[in-house]
Amino acid sequence: MTGLVALLSFLAVFALVLILGNLVAKGASSLDLNFFIKNPVPAGQTGGGVANAIVGTAIIVGLAGLIGLPVGIGTGLYLAEYGSGQLGWIVRFVADVLNGTPSIVVGIFAWRWMVKPMGHFTALAGAVALAVLMVPMLARTTEEMVRLVPHSLREAALALGYPRWRTSLRIIARTALAGIVTGCLVGIARIAGETAPLLFTALGNLNFSTNLLQPMQSLSLQVFTYATGPFEEWHRLAWAAAIVLMGLVLLLATAARWAVRQRYGSSR
């Protein structure tokens, strides 16, 4: 039995190492300063970078976080603190269904309600699609984290004459903060790598653009376009962009772990 689970976990780690190794082997040589600060050059020429995609990812994911984090955290707080009734049950059910919804479906939704009425693809629509993906995930992790706070703390605050809303925010949410922050970082890491919802919302852009109401490039879209393109040069850049994307996700995951340690390592 021990041998079997050891073998299975080895397989899991092996796959991960294979992916990472492959990425580094094929893409690392293309990572130079130009890659980070130059924009793509016309097809057929060599050189160029993905500065537009890096900035685009930062803008789209940042905006998605700006929209999604307050809504997701607020929903989670509501579910944990007031969600014992029928409305809470409905919200929880919808969040669970939305959590399991394929991201491309969310993309279609954003296309139908944002891209079509506006008449063209926009970074804003992409950010909204990503935010919609993030909200149910955040809501459920926030709820779990808040529920972990001992009931005795709530009673202590109420017995001290804290109003209920103040107990929720000042005592309960603050105690659960490290867990909530971790959930946020994991959520952002998750949407940073999403491609499908951006395909027909942000669309992609070969030029540098910071205009929210115009198409915008992202790292994931860049990887998709370049990897499926016909040019060797593009394939090279796709591998490198994939490394950058992977590194970004790794960075967020590490930050999340660090946040957890701050909470659970230092106390008790």
Next chain:
Amino acid sequence: MAPPADGPARLEAANVTALFGRRAIVKDVSIMFPSNTVTAIIGPSGCGKSTFLRCLNRMHELSVGGWVTGKVLLDSHDIYDATVDPIQLRRRIGMVFQRPTPFPTMSIFDNVAAGLRVNGKRSRADQTEAVEQALRHSALWDEVKDRLHSSAIALSGGQQQRLCIARAIAPEPEVILLDEPTASLDPGGTQHIEELCHKLKSRFTIVIVTHNLQQAARISDYTAFFYVGDLIEVGRTDQLFTKPAKEQTEAYITGRFG
């Protein structure tokens, strides 16, 4: 139930019944708590003594299905009157629980100041003064004065419980309710808390729930014996322990059950 004779009642329960749904946990209890005295509530587990205590600061109604009938008079005013805001009321009646409940994200100072801040705008200087006073009164000052701004959960269990007492007395309530405050402490921590009860009664009216008979005998002026939701007997502690009026009380304090 004959109330203790001496001193005006600071807090008084009149025909209090506490229920969960349709099940009565505390039945028709009437008792007086004179100013500046310690009253111990004793009885076997599940006798409703903690539930009764939670009726005295309207915490019972926060439990799912919890509700109360009867009156609780604080300075002759019914705290269950429709005009009373339970949040304001709880600022006049402090409570300390069985397990220490310091707020883990707050420093020692902020823990003690928590009740002051929620009580309204008080200047930093006032807070500093009140926090020091509360910590001195709870006999914790000397141990924490050099680390007021470090985390409260680094303290030992006994220190945490004294911190919770400091937090409860900092806003200067009139009554302090203690719900088995030494249940999770070692003998040293227990002794600290018991000495505190003695000291604090000059400033507050104290009601303490305990399952420890020796503790009740040591620290209280009056003792009330609860059994399956009924108040069996209440009287001066020395009398109740030496000459109990009721058969059940005698059986309990001599260790024949419970």
